Amino acid sequence: MDDLVEFLVARIMDDHHAYAYVAGSLGGEAVLDSHLPMLDLIEQLANDYRAMDPSDSRSAGLAYALRVLGQSYAEHPAYRQEWRP
Numbered sequence: 248m249d250d251l252v253e254f255l256v257a258r259i260m261d262d263h264h265a266y267a268y269v270a271g272s273l274g275g276e277a278v279l280d281s282h283l284p285m286l287d288l289i290e291q292l293a294n295d296y297r298a299m300d301p302s303d304s305r306s307a308g309l310a311y312a313l314r315v316l317g318q319s320y321a322e323h324p325a326y327r328q329e330w331r332p
Contacts, residue, residue, distance in 0.1 A: 248310055251317055251330045252293045258320045259286045259293075289316055 266281055296309050314332040321331075 248296075248313075250327070251313060252296055254320070254323075254325060254327075254330075255293050255313060255317055256290060257325075258323065259290050262286055292316070 263283070263286060266283055292309065292313060296306070296313060299306050299309065311332055314330055317326070317330050318332070320326055
């Protein structure tokens with residue numbers, strides 16, 4: 248699961264860089280309706296999972312949510328099929 252969390256955080260950083268490039272090239276208005284807030288929330292979930300004790304009753308649900316969110320990057324070459332929920 249740690250590999251999936253690292254993968255998600257890396258993809259989120261890639262997406263942030265892409266949005267920054269678009270904003271720099273086309274202006275900030277180009278990213279007004281972007282997915283940046285959602286990326287921030289997913290990153291927060293990943294950080295919460297890292298900090299969570301495995302015995303926490305919420306751990307399994309959060310792990311499942313991260314697996315579902317990870318599917319949005321299923322076409323990335325580093326995505327592993329074993330991460331599918």
